Amino acid sequence: MEMLMFHIDKSQKQPIYMQLYENIRNSIINGQLQEGEKLPSKRLLGDYLSISQTTIENAYAQLLDEGYIYSKQRSGYFVSDIDTLPLITPQRHAVTKPKTDHLYRYNFQLGAIDKAYFPFEQFRKFSKEAFDKSQDNLIESGDPQGDFTLRQQISHYLFHSRGVQSTPEQVIIASSTEQLLSIITDLLPKQHAFMLEDPIYPQVPQLLTRKHIPYQFIPVQANGIHIDHIEQCQNNIVYITPSHQFPTGVTMSLQNRIKLLKWASQHSERYIIEDDYDSEFRYEGKPIPALQSLDKAERVIYVSTFSKSIAPSIRIAYAVLPVHLTEQYQRTANIEGGTVPRHTQYIVSQFMESNQFERHLNRMRKIYRQKRDVLINYLSQYPSVCKIDGAQTGMHFVITITNGLSEQACLKRFKAYDINLQTLSHYRFQQLDTPPSFVIGFGGIDDSALQHHAEQLIRALQTS
Template identity: 35%
Template sequence: MFNIDINSNKTLYISIYESIKNNIEENKMIPDEKLPSKRSLAESLNVSTVTVQNAYNQLLAEGYIYSKEKIGYFVSNIDFYFNNTRKASDFFNKVASKDEKINIDLSKNSINTKLFPFSTWSKLMRQVISENYDLLLDKLPNAGLWDLRVAICQYIKKYKDINVNPNNIIIGSGTEHLYGQIVKLLGRDKIYAIEDPGYQKIYKIYKSEHTNIIHIPVDDFGMRTDFLYSSNLNGKSIDYIHITPSHQYPTGIVMPITRRSELLKWANESNSRYIIEDDYDSEFRYTGRTIPPIKSIDNNDKVIYINTFSNTISPSLRISYMILPDKLVKLYEKKLSFYSCTVTSFEQYTLARFISQSYYSRHIRRMRKIYKNNLDEIVRILESSKISNKIKIYKEKSGLHFVMKIKSKKNDLCLKKDAEKYGLNLSFLSEYSKFSQCENSICIVNYAGIEPHIFNNIIDILDIIM
């Protein structure tokens, strides 16, 4: 059933790929139908198994087929595919009539939960129950389990070049909780500066804590230091800055060492100034070495460092930590030591083992490799698609999101509403800015929780709405 022209100028694997693709599009092959094995198809076509594998890989990448481990390859359900000549209304009616409306969310910074190492985690949980059962019901120190704080210290010393005492670490149930703790520690009457455009949850938390907030513009290198000196609120200058230098959200900027040094210089000019470094997405850098945190070059103890395990292990594992300067540790003990630790001892004991026994570092390496391959495939799909001349991709070498410029005469709100009609949720740079003038049609693409082949659907929808 596969018509291969061996005299064609096309490579053999492309000819096989196109033949199978045409059969699928013409409904000659039905959804969930099993394809021939690589060996049997290679023998029948008198080609190598590598040639067939390359054809299958291309079909797999484009979503025409899917694989089941140790079983084989099967035809995908591509009823939602459509060509350039089909009208938007026809596509929408087709999807709606079959109750197959696509629901894809590019605005949500999710992760691929299938990568969670369940077997390892469950093994460690059993170990904790059998070996630490007598400790699981004990009251925890307010700063968190000592074993976990030691494990974190060992990890960040090795992988982030941060040398810190476990006494300086505070464990909390998510970064949101720690932001609130920082405000309680430093005071609501102080001036907090945040990035603009920036992560909206940071702004909402500071606002809910009734703090004084100043938005500082972000340029190609991160938060602008000139605005730190010139900005004030009711005549009062900025006390603290909250930044995401490793992979700024939403722009994707990785702050260079020159800007990091400028921010440290600003903080060192006053005893009361501090930098709150949110090391968001720092584990996922795909080219070169991971950029060391500002904390690693902080010689005067001016940085409050925050990180989370939600992005690297699971969003449901609400465990984050912050590293306080020595001076603030004493203040924390004085002002906030009455707070109980908000993370269960069971989870902390399990995570401590997960880190100290090197499962965490191996998990990070595995995730980094998979996300890099997925990102490369997504970029390839986008740049070789029918809308390639209408998009431009930026900042795709690190982190779990990238930004994409869409060439359209519509404004961001119209694009967003039109995309929602087809089940596609988009977010744009302009949504994250309070005062800065952002260029229109800069889309934030959170790709980590989305399989690469889904971007074929996204391309079709974008082609309609642009």
């Protein structure tokens, strides 16, 4: 017998037994509890919901009086045939097949990689090693902070590629950026409130909302998040993507980085969370060091993933904590961790240790640069149709429509031309009266299809 999943809010004025009664009654009416199904005993349900048996007895008595359930001596309570009850129309939920996503012919999907260049041979080799009997230690649960070998490789890689100062002990492994952020918020000062870039990846404010953490949005300018607004705000945590802002693509200037670090260093409860998600792919100018590499006051928490550099399905994200937060993490009981399979961690650590990861990155940097160049070279021939921004780094850039079309008119044309393209406004929380902009993802487009994608995009946007 499965336990019932009911929401009981003890802060409400409504009596708990009435909340339970309504939960069970609605589940019976909606068909989630079927005729003849046995309800849990008062003791079991009381232990599960952390409420008294008397409360459950009162709820069951109300349901019994109204005919929703019946009792059998020495057997318990069961769901009645409610078709016989007056004024009740049972709602039976038919099982529906999941919708299949439309396969666009011209798909500028964000977050997609070029599957043709995935290092299948190397991963096959390391996978075979991971499941060899000599690696039987990988069957055990392992360190919730992540396997030391992988953390060692990440620490080494970050120092040489991004200038990040860390030891393996400061690195924590999780299955996503969202999980890392959830862990980090549990380590921050009790009284904390966020400042978020606008526009931003929606999952960040969604997670903060779920955890009841206050936040406010700060606009992004041509050189990154608006520093003056940060200095005027009372919130103490900043979440930024300084190297390649998502989704605008702008890079925070060195001057603003120094100002932000100075702001953070002025109070012991201020922190900067630096999301460096696709900084591996910089195509113009010198590589920009991570913000963490400039931090002398241990105020920066560095976050990144292997989603772009290897593949989204790898499901490995990592953070570098300041030393004092690392110590706090290790002291905190029941904190999240250990969600990445150890065999996957082994494969990625071997991929890095053998220098195959660095070779793969160098190869993909060249491939993605070529993809970007094909699109930009074609689109830049039509300045009267669109303007390009944020193309120096990463696997996406932004186009702003310059021919007077509205966002809705553009979307209607994209649909007619079978084009999948995300609006920049989708990521904005404070809408601006500006020409429509769209985010161009190019990583997953086949080399042979790039020119056709660009041509179709311009064809759709050209006014008739």
